[in-house]
Amino acid sequence: MLIQETEQNQSVLLVDGMALLFRAFYATSYSGYIMRTSAGVPTNAVFGFVKYFWDAVQTFQPAHVVCCWDMGSKTFRSEKFTDYKANRADCPEELKPQFDLVKDVVESFGVPNVGLSGYEADDCIGTLADTYSKDRDVYILTGDHDMLQLLHERVRVIIMKKGQGNYAVYTPETLMEEKQLTPRQFIDLKGLMGDTADNYPGVKGIGEKTALKLLQEYGSVEGIIDNLASLPKGVRAKIEAELEMLHLSRELATIRCDVPVSCELAAGCWEIDRHKVIAKFEELEFKGLSKLIG
Structure with missing residues (x-):
């Protein structure tokens, strides 16, 4: 079964993968319990990511979806200022193996994973938003208010609030208000x-x-x-x-909007192969998630 775009809606959803994954990890591990496969691989962040991701796609109904990621902690910002993000705690051990897992899951949805060494996911999002918004509406899904600088007539920023399905959608007008x-x-x-x-x-x-x-x-x-x-x-x-x-x-x-990254819009066409997604869910032992996609 394929779920295809409609002619009426040609918008693009740019997903801040890092924001969703970290939010999902901490939302599902605060009690100390970490979901794992029978082989012992931690999967709680990926599980939570899928729920956030799916809810957003169903809410905003984009025709195209692209997911952006950081590609390591060393960027042009840390080169300019060595203390940049130096106060961050080390990544939890249980989260580390989930970075590759979540990209596999995103790929199973037919959604491109985009990242560029030396830059942050923000810069990839800024560059793609600038490119795509020339002829269509762009929505940026994140929990990071820094993205508000990217707002303009055809770019909206969706800030994830506490609790799944709770969003604040910003336009230049709402930022001014x-x-x-x-x-x-x-x-x-x-x-x-x-x-x-x-x-x-x-x-x-x-x-x-x-x-x-x-x-x-x-x-x-x-x-x-x-x-x-x-x-x-x-x-x-x-x-x-x-x-x-x-x-x-x-x-x-300042989020860069001119980094050397690109993604053909056709590659992000929201057209999922349900069987492929369910096979990935079964591989990760995600009981109950298959019913999400009908």
Whole structure:
């Protein structure tokens, strides 16, 4: 049985595979129990990933689906700033073998796995979104608010909220309503306030509240720097002392949309072979998942 795209909907769903896999791992292992096959291979993250993935595809009904992945911890960002993401805990041992397993499962759905050494999944998503959105709508499925910088007229960002099937769908308009920021200003916000999750500091002493106020008044980092003389003395001193780090932090926050990665849209056509998917589920001993796909 093949489930095919319709002529009415030609949208693309770009899946942040890392975000879904990590979310699935921690959501299913917090009690200490790890699902495993009879051979002892851990599968809890892959199992959870499939449930998140399938729910999103059914909810947003894309014609094409592509899944993007990080390809190791060394990227151009870690080369520019050695402390980038250096605060991250080591990957749990039970998760490590699931990186290859989940890509096999994604492949069984007929969905391309895309990644590029030296870049993050975000950069692959940004580049593909820029390419595909020239003539169709693009949805980005993630839990990472950094993706909000990619919003534009034909690109929406779906933020996964707590609980399966709970999504916040952002457009440039909803970002403006919620944060009073444009997608471009979202990058400047991160440059000013830094990012504790990715471990870059921004301007020490400037938090989100001050950064938002500055951007709303002066429009951009460049606008703020051009008006340093008008700033309160304390704020001015902080920015002047950290100008180099401000520019570096903004560069680290910027998702690249020009990396050398491509994926023919036809390769991501949502057209699943149910028998192939079920065979993969049986191989991984995923009891109960087969009924998901009818």
